[in-house]
Amino acid sequence: MPIEVAACASRGEIMPAISPIFHYFGIHPTPPDGDRFVPFMEPSRVFAARDGRTIVGGCGSFPLELTVPGGVVRAAGLSVVGVLPTHRRRGILRDMMRAHLDDTRRRGEPVGYLWASEDTIYGQFGYGAASLSGNIDVAKAHARLAPPHESRAEFRMLDEAASIEPMSRVYERVRREHPGMIARSADWWRLRRLADPEHRRMGAGVLLRVVLLHEGEPQGYALYRLNQQFEGGSTVGYVNVIEAIGTGLEAARDIWRFLFEIDWVARVKAILLPLDHPLLLLAARPRELRFLVHDGVWVRLVDVPAALAARRLGGDPVVIELSDEFCPWNAGRWRVSAAGTERTTAAAELACDVTALGSVYLGGFTFRQLARGGRVQEVSDGALARADALFPADRAPWCPENF
Numbered sequence: 218m219p220i221e222v223a224a225c226a227s228r229g230e231i232m233p234a235i236s237p238i239f240h241y242f243g244i245h246p247t248p249p250d251g252d253r254f255v256p257f258m259e260p261s262r263v264f265a266a267r268d269g270r271t272i273v274g275g276c277g278s279f280p281l282e283l284t285v286p287g288g289v290v291r292a293a294g295l296s297v298v299g300v301l302p303t304h305r306r307r308g309i310l311r312d313m314m315r316a317h318l319d320d321t322r323r324r325g326e327p328v329g330y331l332w333a334s335e336d337t338i339y340g341q342f343g344y345g346a347a348s349l350s351g352n353i354d355v356a357k358a359h360a361r362l363a364p365p366h367e368s369r370a371e372f373r374m375l376d377e378a379a380s381i382e383p384m385s386r387v388y389e390r391v392r393r394e395h396p397g398m399i400a401r402s403a404d405w406w407r408l409r410r411l412a413d414p415e416h417r418r419m420g421a422g423v424l425l426r427v428v429l430l431h432e433g434e435p436q437g438y439a440l441y442r443l444n445q446q447f448e449g450g451s452t453v454g455y456v457n458v459i460e461a462i463g464t465g466l467e468a469a470r471d472i473w474r475f476l477f478e479i480d481w482v483a484r485v486k487a488i489l490l491p492l493d494h495p496l497l498l499l500a501a502r503p504r505e506l507r508f509l510v511h512d513g514v515w516v517r518l519v520d521v522p523a524a525l526a527a528r529r530l531g532g533d534p535v536v537i538e539l540s541d542e543f544c545p546w547n548a549g550r551w552r553v554s555a556a557g558t559e560r561t562t563a564a565a566e567l568a569c570d571v572t573a574l575g576s577v578y579l580g581g582f583t584f585r586q587l588a589r590g591g592r593v594q595e596v597s598d599g600a601l602a603r604a605d606a607l608f609p610a611d612r613a614p615w616c617p618e619n620f
């Protein structure tokens with residue numbers, strides 16, 4: 218019997234549709250597991266793959282407002298992608314990606330956005346690695362900032378309900394400056410960022426929420442867990458920083474000093490940091506941060522002219538010969554300029570696959586970098602430099618949460 222991929226017709230169908238991914242977390246999903254997804258996804262954004270009456274695969278997307286250099290764009294944030302091991306490598310993911318990207322196009326969302334469980338999966342569907350992301354794991358003895366600074370900071374530990382207002386104020390101030398960040402509703406804060414149900418801790422400590430105040434005003438916050446453990450009577454536990462954000466240099470210093478100075482742990486770990494995080498310059502022993510880099514978010518331009526119109530472009534135009542096997546409506550020759558992106562018959566100056574545009578879109582990579590890695594071809598001299606000038610970016614993209 219052929220496998221059929223179809224959108225959900227009602228909210229009640231969403232949980233069964235996304236159940237395959239829970240297999241890989243070792244969980245039989247219960248309704249509370251759905252709180253992170255069901256309220257945020259229209260049924261028609263969620264696809265189920267059925268073998269007869271049995272659901273064997275599923276995926277769904279969040280409607281996101283994504284910060285890009287110089288603006289924001291609507292993006293489909295793909296998540297909960299899973300195919301049961303009984304049905305792997307029969308083309309079910311391919312069919313689901315077809316349904317998802319056609320749906321994204323119909324909705325007029327110009328960009329696809331995701332975190333990949335494995336770096337090998339999404340390139341073939343036109344997604345390009347769009348940022349690099351780092352983790353740190355620093356021994357307490359080296360967890361210091363330099364030079365030491367006078368601080369006027371006050372800190373408050375808050376419960377879930379009291380955290381939403383101050384944290385969302387801080388986040389809202391910074392997210393528009395950071396390509397890669399996404400808008401968060403109060404429900405997103407409550408259900409996806411601050412909630413700490415037992416079943417999601419997976420052996421880790423409870424979620425701790427601290428807000429940093431300067432003169433009574435929230436200027437930063439951190440979400441973290443203490444993973445306590447002992448060996449021979451001494452702690453080998455660590456602070457696990459899930460998200461730490463400050464509105465500027467002073468706030469970044471204060472929040473990281475707070476995290477570095479927490480007593481009775483052996484290490485401080487943090488995840489999903491951008492490549493240009495100020496901590497790399499503020500730390501007294503940057504090498505000891507053990508900053509480990511891997512691919513971050515992935516971007517797919519679903520509608521090339523609309524996606525480029527949402528992003529700041531500057532400098533002289535460039536003609537790009539674009540290939541796009543999975544979404545052929547994007548393929549062809551485009552004249553890209555600050556005034557707009559149009560089809561052209563002029564000679565191509567650069568040639569690349571749509572994944573390359575995804576990689577430069579948020580500013581995580583340059584055309585010249587991609588050319589050095591064989592992902593872009595310069596057809597006429599000087600075109601790479603012009604393309605980089607056309608896609609300015611003044612900071613590394615940062616998405617502090619894995620959706």
Ligand SMILES: CC(C)(COP(=O)(O)OP(=O)(O)OC[C@H]1O[C@@H](n2cnc3c(N)ncnc32)[C@H](O)[C@@H]1OP(=O)(O)O)[C@@H](O)C(=O)NCCC(=O)NCCS
Pocket residue numbers: 238241297298299300301304305306307308309310311312332333334335337338341
């Ligand atoms: C990743 C996953 C969804 C793939 O589903 P699938 O139905 O087996 O994939 P398909 O059969 O449609 O494969 C499509 C193509 O992707 C390739 N592919 C799929 N998964 C891959 C992987 N993990 N690594 C490398 N290539 C992969 C296939 O080889 C195939 O290429 P081909 O058409 O050139 O042969 C499935 O293996 C899974 O559920 N994995 C565990 C959960 C997970 O990682 N989900 C993704 C969350 S971001």
